[in-house]
Amino acid sequence: MDAFTHHTGVGVPLRRSNVDTDQIIPAVYLKRVSRTGFEDGLFAAWRSDESFILNQEPFKSGSVLVAGPDFGTGSSREHAVWALMDYGFRVVISARFADIFRGNSGKQGLVAAQVEQADVELLWKLLETEPGTEVTVDLESKTVRAKDFTAPFQIDDYTRWRLLEGLDDIALTLRHAEEIDTFEIQRPSWKPVTLPAASS
Amino acid sequence: MPRTLAEKVWESHLVRRGEGAEPDLLYIDLHLLHEVTSPQAFDGLRLAGRKLRRPDLTIATEDHNVPTIDIELPIADPVSRTQVDTLRANCEEFGVRLHPMGDAEQGIVHVIGPQLGLTQPGMTVVCGDSHTSTHGAFGAMAFGIGTSEVEHVMATQTLPLRPFKTMAITVDGVLRPGVTAKDIILAVIAKIGTGGGQGYVLEYRGEAIEKLSMEARMTVCNMSIEAGARAGLIAPDETTFAYLKGRPHAPRGADWDAAVENWRELRTDDDAVFDAEVRLNADELTPFVTWGTNPGQGLPLSAEVPDPERIGDENERIAAEKALSYMDLKPGTPLREIAVDTVFLGSCTNGRIEDLRAAADVLRGHKVAGSVRMLVVPGSMRVRQAAEAEGLDRIFIEAGAEWRQAGCSMCLGMNPDQLKPGERSASTSNRNFEGRQGKGGRTHLVSPLVAAATAVRGTLSSPEDLRPATAR
Numbered sequence: 167m168d169a170f171t172h173h174t175g176v177g178v179p180l181r182r183s184n185v186d187t188d189q190i191i192p193a194v195y196l197k198r199v200s201r202t203g204f205e206d207g208l209f210a211a212w213r214s215d216e217s218f219i220l221n222q223e224p225f226k227s228g229s230v231l232v233a234g235p236d237f238g239t240g241s242s243r244e245h246a247v248w249a250l251m252d253y254g255f256r257v258v259i260s261a262r263f264a265d266i267f268r269g270n271s272g273k274q275g276l277v278a279a280q281v282e283q284a285d286v287e288l289l290w291k292l293l294e295t296e297p298g299t300e301v302t303v304d305l306e307s308k309t310v311r312a313k314d315f316t317a318p319f320q321i322d323d324y325t326r327w328r329l330l331e332g333l334d335d336i337a338l339t340l341r342h343a344e345e346i347d348t349f350e351i352q353r354p355s356w357k358p359v360t361l362p363a364a365s366s
Numbered sequence: 367m368p369r370t371l372a373e374k375v376w377e378s379h380l381v382r383r384g385e386g387a388e389p390d391l392l393y394i395d396l397h398l399l400h401e402v403t404s405p406q407a408f409d410g411l412r413l414a415g416r417k418l419r420r421p422d423l424t425i426a427t428e429d430h431n432v433p434t435i436d437i438e439l440p441i442a443d444p445v446s447r448t449q450v451d452t453l454r455a456n457c458e459e460f461g462v463r464l465h466p467m468g469d470a471e472q473g474i475v476h477v478i479g480p481q482l483g484l485t486q487p488g489m490t491v492v493c494g495d496s497h498t499s500t501h502g503a504f505g506a507m508a509f510g511i512g513t514s515e516v517e518h519v520m521a522t523q524t525l526p527l528r529p530f531k532t533m534a535i536t537v538d539g540v541l542r543p544g545v546t547a548k549d550i551i552l553a554v555i556a557k558i559g560t561g562g563g564q565g566y567v568l569e570y571r572g573e574a575i576e577k578l579s580m581e582a583r584m585t586v587c588n589m590s591i592e593a594g595a596r597a598g599l600i601a602p603d604e605t606t607f608a609y610l611k612g613r614p615h616a617p618r619g620a621d622w623d624a625a626v627e628n629w630r631e632l633r634t635d636d637d638a639v640f641d642a643e644v645r646l647n648a649d650e651l652t653p654f655v656t657w658g659t660n661p662g663q664g665l666p667l668s669a670e671v672p673d674p675e676r677i678g679d680e681n682e683r684i685a686a687e688k689a690l691s692y693m694d695l696k697p698g699t700p701l702r703e704i705a706v707d708t709v710f711l712g713s714c715t716n717g718r719i720e721d722l723r724a725a726a727d728v729l730r731g732h733k734v735a736g737s738v739r740m741l742v743v744p745g746s747m748r749v750r751q752a753a754e755a756e757g758l759d760r761i762f763i764e765a766g767a768e769w770r771q772a773g774c775s776m777c778l779g780m781n782p783d784q785l786k787p788g789e790r791s792a793s794t795s796n797r798n799f800e801g802r803q804g805k806g807g808r809t810h811l812v813s814p815l816v817a818a819a820t821a822v823r824g825t826l827s828s829p830e831d832l833r834p835a836t837a838r
Contacts, residue, residue, distance in 0.1 A: 244512030273514035323387035
């Protein structure tokens with residue numbers, strides 16, 4: 167995974183709350199077996215409407231999504247994160263993220279930056295009155311900056327550290343391989359196993 | 367130190383406690399797989415040259431993509447077929463037990479785990495599917511994970527996790543006839559909102575919960591995710607043990623005794639403190655339906671479509687306006703007057719034998735309205751077999767409903783069972799998001815009893831509406 171220290175890109179004001187993962191990527195796109203190419207599915211239903219923000223210049227080439235609260239609710243599909251990243255987004259800003267989505271974004275290196283709703287409103291106004299405004303998201307100082315606007319964001323320390331270093335979760339866990347072995351040995355023998363298979 | 371049930375299960379699975387900002391590392395007792403969220407995880411394993419650590423704690427099924435008719439034929443949609451073929455090849459290569467389409471043990475992933483007795487109290491259970499919370503009905507810590515985490519579990523049989531806060535949802539009182547577990551959970555979500563449970567593990571407690579059967583408990587826990595919660599648990603008790611005894615993977619003999627002794631400890635201590643508490647009274651509950659485009663936009667069936675103008679919170683008002691527009695509903699319309707063209711009985715929420723029995727009881731002697739198409743999709747092939755042994759299939763077919771094979775079916779628009787744009791369903795599934803059941807499709811979430819009554823009358827109804835006026 168590439169390290170993330172800061173990113174600057176066009177901000178996209180998405181004035182919708184409770185954006186669920188069925189909107190971010192409809193189920194039909196989940197049938198792919200590859201890890202890339204999900205950009206077509208991003209907000210597919212909304213993008214079929216000409217007036218949707220991502221169909222307007224200069225927002226089409228945005229890389230910082232600024233959304234309403236409760237972003238990423240619903241299905242656990244990590245494909246939602248892949249779709250956002252394959253399209254070109256590097257950061258999503260919202261006042262509140264659904265737990266599973268927040269976790270998934272951390273795995274892939276998409277920064278889920280939690281910003282107070284009052285600050286989101288100010289940023290929306292700025293992006294709408296001056297379309298094409300670039301937003302800088304600085305993971306080291308945990309700040310969002312755009313022209314004269316600046317606001318702090320929340321992200322948990324561990325995810326921040328991992329993204330700053332570009333470290334992979336599995337490799338980090340395997341540093342504790344012995345502890346996993348130790349735990350396994352002491353598990354009660356009556357706990358179920360799937361093999362050999364028993365059936366009704 | 368007094369602890370809640372969730373805390374007890376968490377601590378008994380600690381491989382290592384995180385230091386400083388580090389998350390804890392938890393051992394995973396059971397990893398459920400299906401074809402949608404596993405391909406890229408298997409690819410990742412392969413690319414890194416890693417083995418799947420515990421094939422004997424892993425089991426796979428085909429559920430999301432599969433058609434529910436003509437299952438002896440190859441899957442028609444090439445993309446679906448590729449995904450299913452990929453799962454088969456991956457399970458073969460990595461030594462994972464798989465129950466494919468047509469197999470006697472195949473079904474929706476959250477139906478087959480409990481039915482095989484693999485889901486047991488005090489376990490950690492994960493799956494690349496948010497409705498994994500279903501298994502919490504057994505007093506297990508069960509939750510959905512993304513594909514990267516699926517790969518992590520495959521490689522290490524652990525997950526790095528941060529502890530959740532705990533919320534007690536106490537449902538006192540007794541459910542009235544005609545009011546079901548589905549109505550309880552829809553009422554809970556309407557009360558706390560789709561973000562209300564965020565960051566929390568829910569524990570459902572109280573007289574009404576204790577009186578629920580295991581299948582009804584699964585319905586409640588299934589939709590914990592729709593309240594924003596990661597997981598939802600119910601403490602195991604005699605009902606749980608009776609359900610498990612004798613199931614294929616339940617412990618036997620001395621092991622059974624040892625297990626039950628351990629399971630009896632899995633209760634929240636009397637003096638344990640929850641981070642938050644919510645109370646509902648079952649006596650006050652009535653059949654509940656959703657009118658909008660998220661599971662929290664629900665009301666009693668006896669109510670009317672709400673008026674966004676009357677909603678104080680601006681975000682909620684805008685959301686309600688958008689929902690009414692998408693759902694093509696006018697404020698003030700009695701919910702009982704909303705006509706549907708499709709009824710779907712099935713899904714991991716309400717696709718088990720008790721759900722089919724309840725619906726069949728309502729349909730017996732009635733016909734599905736001419737304007738309605740009803741799909742009955744058993745949650746697994748075993749459920750299907752049991753239903754046929756009881757003659758339920760004949761009741762559904764005679765009423766004019768379609769009797770299908772097992773799978774996720776119309777819950778989500780991924781397989782051939784979908785709504786066309788503008789179609790409107792009464793569905794026993796768990797999500798009513800825009801386009802969930804098919805692009806442009808409109809979904810009303812309901813209980814199996816409401817689904818059956820709706821199929822007969824053609825508008826959202828409860829079984830009470832089918833009784834002749836003189837008998838009421």
